[in-house]
Amino acid sequence: MRLDTESLRTLIAVVDLGSMTRAAEQLEMSQSAVSWKIKRLEEHVGRALLIRDGHDLRPTLDGRELLVDARNIVAVHDRAVARLSTSTLTGRVRFGTNAELTASNVTELLSRFNVNHPGATIEIVSSGSDELARLLDRGKLDVATLLVTASERRSDDRTLWADELIWVSSWAWPFDEVDEVPIVSSVPQHHSYDRPLEALSRAGIDHYTAFSGSSTGAMLEAVSAGLGVAILSESWVDDNIVPWQRGNELAPVERVHQVVRAASGERREVADALVATLVADLDEPTA
Missing domain, CATH: 1.10.10.10 (Winged helix-like DNA-binding domain superfamily/Winged helix DNA-binding domain)
Structure with a gap:
């Protein structure tokens, strides 16, 4: 056989x-x-x-x-x-990846990049999108994946996918009638989460931070365990992670986009090759 x-x-x-x-x-x-x-x-x-x-x-x-x-x-x-069929590409590229991408198969992607370009070297930094954007602008990184709002997208950003952010809770712990709502948040937290949290206060919903996680995976585990409600991508909704009903009383959460951004100015060939690999492997077709 x-x-x-x-x-x-x-x-x-x-x-x-x-x-x-x-x-x-x-x-x-x-x-x-x-x-x-x-x-x-x-x-x-x-x-x-x-x-x-x-x-x-x-x-x-x-x-x-x-x-x-x-x-x-x-x-x-x-x-x-x-x-x-390995390339003759050489050089060093400083790559920043945010938590949303780290949760996917980025390590497998980078492993294939190393195999295909054995003469190239990747230095990887994992941090929040705001910090990665600052490092790019200061020339400390060559390429980074970032979570940005529509108004923050730049003309040369390559969009991988867009996410609708919604309030979610565990189906077993809906937190519909509690006096003070426990919040599951991320650290470092992207600033697009600030306005939704402010919307809780404006709606007269008392809240406190019950759990701060360093990754989307940690937040999902916390929500599943009933530690609180969170703002997460709608794609995470399943039988256990469900839309938080009281979230319907609040203003819609701003849509965010996962993009690949390269540092401005003259770029090395190895950085362009990494951008092309990220887009080819991670770009999700839009409906």
Whole structure:
């Protein structure tokens, strides 16, 4: 039995993204082509690899076991291809990444960049968007990913995705009738969160900071545990993280954009290559 590398790559994308449609977008192929590859792979191995429950897709036991080997096979394949097609690009790039991007697969992306450009060196700084923007403007960074509002976006920023921020709570802890609302916040906190917090005061809703986390992941854990309500991307809403009903009484939270920004002035080729990699790997198609 021989396993097709691209079919394994397709299986990985479908499971990781939980959707044939999103896998098709990432792999730049039609949804029917993705479905066909999965079907042929299942026929080839003689096992069902996915459980299809309406729009829900998840791996079977055989699927989970194959995924472990599939990831290794695809990784080894990609390393071999990259080694034979590595660039002659050299130089050092100082890259700043904010918490929203750190929570994604940025480490995997940067690992592939290093493999594809072995002569290049990346220095990575992780901090809040406001601090990263200041470092860029002072010439301390070459490239950074930032969370900005529409009015803060610059003409040469490359937008990766836009987020609708909403108030959320745990479904088990709605905090609908408490006298003082506990708030889950981030540290460092982006200033786009200031006005929504001020809106609580204007609405006469007493509140206090119950938890301060250093990442989106930490905030999600705190909200899930019922420690308080938070302002998070609408994309995090699920069976446990739900819109906070009292948030409907407040003014809408300003939309934010995740962008890639390069330092002004003459840039090195290695910085342009990193920007291109970030956009190619992380840009989400708009509806």
